[in-house]
Amino acid sequence: MQQPEKFQTYAYFAICMAVILAHELIYSLYAGSGRFIDIAIQMAALFTVAALIDHLMAPRLAIVKPFARRRWLSFGLDFGLYLLVGVGLLLVEALLPGHSYSQAIDVTLGIMVFGYFAAIDNALTRQLGWFHRGEVSVDGGFTMVPMAQKFSIVMTLTILILATTISLSSYRLMHSGAVERPEQLPLLFLIEVMFIFGALLALLLRLITSYTRNMHAFLQAQMDVLRSVQKGDLEQRAPIMAQDELGLMAVQINAMIENLRDRDRLHKTLERVVGANIMEKLLSTDDETLKRGQEDEVAIMFCDLRDFTSMSEAASAEEVIIFLNTFFSDLSEIVARHGGTINKFMGDAVLAVYGLESESNPVEDAVRSALEILDHTRQFTMPDGGHPEMGAGIHFGTVMAGTIGSEQRYEYTFLGDAVNTASRLEGLTKRLKYRVVVSSDAYLQLPDETRRQFRDLGQQRVRGKSEPLHVFGTEPNIIES
Structure with missing residues (x-):
């Protein structure tokens, strides 16, 4: 005492x-x-x-x-x-x-x-x-x-x-x-x-x-x-000092804080799954609008690891999972730093979207992200001791954003020709020997000083397109970030 x-x-x-x-x-x-x-x-x-x-x-x-x-x-x-x-x-x-x-x-x-x-x-x-x-x-x-x-x-x-x-x-x-x-x-x-x-x-x-x-x-x-x-501090707890209304009030306050913590954990989990920008859209948009979808004019970046299949065959499943999680964690930080949002991971590929919330130039943000990601690959070591190779395709256009799925489970995604085009542009990187390839629609959105760093690769035919695409290419060591 x-x-x-x-x-x-x-x-x-x-x-x-x-x-x-x-x-x-x-x-x-x-x-x-x-x-x-x-x-x-x-x-x-x-x-x-x-x-x-x-x-x-x-x-x-x-x-x-x-x-x-x-x-x-x-x-x-x-x-x-x-x-x-x-x-x-x-x-x-x-x-x-x-x-x-x-x-x-x-x-x-x-x-x-x-x-x-x-x-x-x-x-x-x-x-x-x-x-x-x-x-x-x-x-x-x-x-x-x-x-x-x-x-x-x-x-x-x-x-x-x-x-x-x-x-x-x-x-x-x-x-x-x-x-x-x-x-x-x-x-x-x-x-x-x-x-x-x-x-x-x-x-x-x-x-x-x-x-x-x-x-x-x-x-x-x-x-x-x-x-x-x-103020956002959810670590506090109200002391239960008596077995009366004051104690009951403290119990209710603590229950409220616990509910807020659960909601905060849910938000953080949702943010890790779909990204902060998409999470805000999901929480602020009604279900009917999400089902109908919304049109957005955005920059789409599609990145893909090259020769990943041969690498995964030479390593154990555990090593492959550890490598992908570590590599994609670094990649996610780079995308977020440049105002982008990763919409989905597809095996060894990534689909990122720019221009959802940021007021900066979405195409330039996408280009900067691609260059930093490709530069980062030089410093990253794979399970076999080598360095990963990546290609990036960037396109600017209109996409339909909304939820796809059933009433029990759905996914927020971006659909449209712009997404497919970005994927096809990434497919050109290996054939054209340029690790970053952008469409003319994306190229025209870039400032003049950045455009000068790209090389005109002319009209290129891509799978799924009836007409050839006018594309431009650059390498990570050309543009200074």
Whole structure:
């Protein structure tokens, strides 16, 4: 147990002794009782024992789970100590001859009443200490007790305690026979009532102060968590500090954060599958529009690994998979760096799209990507020790973008002659001995300084086209990136 909480526990022991002894002193002045010193000695000894037990047991509360149970166990520990003192006082009276049982019962009742309020306040203070030290729980397994119900219980018990204490004190005054002059009874009764009422009021106000202090701290913690979530931090959790509406609110906040984390993981997975730009389109476009498709004017780059079949035959399946994953990871970073989106991986080939969101020249972005990718192949080592060879075909045109498939599963893809043309242009790279081949439609989109780096390769016939294509070619070492 930390120092402030320990100090409060021991301070309550001292205050309890002071209050009980003050009451007995007032009573002895009117009743002529000589038991004040005896009661003081007995209480001092018993509270010393209680303090030693608290010193040994209180630190064990911090390891209790779930967290919401600790406050109840803390209350049980402290109230049990006051009960121990009261019962101990009764036992002393029973063992020592000539002592007053009525006075011992009155003092024991006072100790237990004080202990009830002190135990609640100590539990609230410990709860706040656990919260500030981070010894909290974010698990939601608890049975909720509404605040209104707890308030009703405390107020009902307070009224019962007040009525019972006043009744027993009055009975003691009327039947003990200790008051020598009966005319003093009304005054002594008034003093008794005012003393009891004042002590209970002070304790109740202290409880209200502690409870509102804790409530403010817990609400502030939940607001801090919500602000962090608003900023995108989904690692925070709201501490579950009580088994009431505040605890339920923390449980709901944590459930909301977990749902947001699941959605964030889903978004990240979807982004890895289809790319960030396509993911945004999927999430922001309604299903009917996706099914109908949308026309986009984009640059298409088709890259293909050369002689991959012979390489895969010479290596194990595991080596091939590792190589492709590593190589395509690097390729994906290059495409993304130049504003492109990879639409799909097709074995050893890649289809990338430029111009979906970027305001820059999509064809120039595609050319820069192709050149950097081809330059990267020189530094990349395949399982057989060689370097991969790639060709890239780039075309600019209109594509139809949308979802293809069934209601249960579909794929977002780009369709149209522009996609087929880019694939056919890549097929020309090996025959024309140029590793980057672009169509005239793409060439015309390039700035003049970039065009000058390309060589006119004339009209070329390609498979699937009735008319030849006018194409241009370049190598990675011609254009400086």
